[in-house]
Amino acid sequence: MVVVVSLVPIPFQIIALTQERNDLFEYPLDRLVEIIRDLGFRCTSCARCCTHEFNGHVFLVDHDVTMVKTIDPGALEPAPYPEFCDQNGVFYVSGYALRTKDDAPGSCWFLENGRCRIYNQRFTICRIYPFMLHREPDDAGVVDWRQLSGLNEHGEYHHEAPMEECLTLARQVKEYEYAILTQEIAFLECIQNYFLRANLRHVQKVYDDGMRRFSKGEPVTVMVYYAGELEKHQVKKSC
Numbered sequence: 009m010v011v012v013v014s015l016v017p018i019p020f021q022i023i024a025l026t027q028e029r030n031d032l033f034e035y036p037l038d039r040l041v042e043i044i045r046d047l048g049f050r051c052t053s054c055a056r057c058c059t060h061e062f063n064g065h066v067f068l069v070d071h072d073v074t075m076v077k078t079i080d081p082g083a084l085e086p087a088p089y090p091e092f093c094d095q096n097g098v099f100y101v102s103g104y105a106l107r108t109k110d111d112a113p114g115s116c117w118f119l120e121n122g123r124c125r126i127y128n129q130r131f132t133i134c135r136i137y138p139f140m141l142h143r144e145p146d147d148a149g150v151v152d153w154r155q156l157s158g159l160n161e162h163g164e165y166h167h168e169a170p171m172e173e174c175l176t177l178a179r180q181v182k183e184y185e186y187a188i189l190t191q192e193i194a195f196l197e198c199i200q201n202y203f204l205r206a207n208l209r210h211v212q213k214v215y216d217d218g219m220r221r222f223s224k225g226e227p228v229t230v231m232v233y234y235a236g237e238l239e240k241h242q243v244k245k246s247c
């Protein structure tokens with residue numbers, strides 16, 4: 009998920025993300041295909057990537073949220089790390105994430121006995137994982153493109169991968185990352201208008217206080233961006 013620093017004015021955030029999306033568009037598809045082929049990743053069905061312990065949260069783009077709503081709406085929760093909090097203590101986040109279970113590793117809602125119970129309908133991120141294409145800082149703080157998550161921490165490598173399969177995967181990765189950035193930009197535009205109309209503003213101190221209350225188990229209100237609208241939720245930390 010793209011993490012936006014709320015202290016940067018929204019118009020500048022929109023400009024930065026639009027530039028990022030342009031750069032993503034320009035990233036050569038054949039370079040990504042080559043990387044995917046060279047890595048030769050093969051899933052070993054260890055199911056580690058479907059847990060909070062291994063992978064944090066699974067952020068969903070809008071069309072995947074639409075699908076979850078038809079399969080099991082209880083599997084949705086507001087994505088963590090909301091981007092904004094207004095002066096009244098209401099949080100705003102750019103989308104939904106998959107809910108996790110209360111077991112030790114924090115298994116995905118759809119993971120049962122180490123298998124995905126909706127495998128044929130699994131979501132975009134689940135299909136392309138562990139591949140990705142976005143810029144992140146490395147351990148030394150150098151920002152560059154990253155194309156793989158969890159190198160050598162799961163799965164097997166250096167398997168022969170058919171060219172056609174790599175090409176399809178590379179296309180899906182670019183489309184997914186493009187959709188994420190598009191959703192984030194649309195969210196920022198929505199918030200900009202919503203705040204202006206309702207005379208709201210982001211207040212960092214209220215944000216920090218709200219997060220403290222939330223971490224102690226108090227409920228908070230979170231507005232989640234979905235399909236051009238903001239959906240209201242009362243959220244309480246599960247212990």
Ligand code: SF4
Nearest residue numbers: 058116118119124134
């Ligand atoms: S939906 Fe299925 S594949 Fe995706 S994280 Fe959950 S269990 Fe894993």
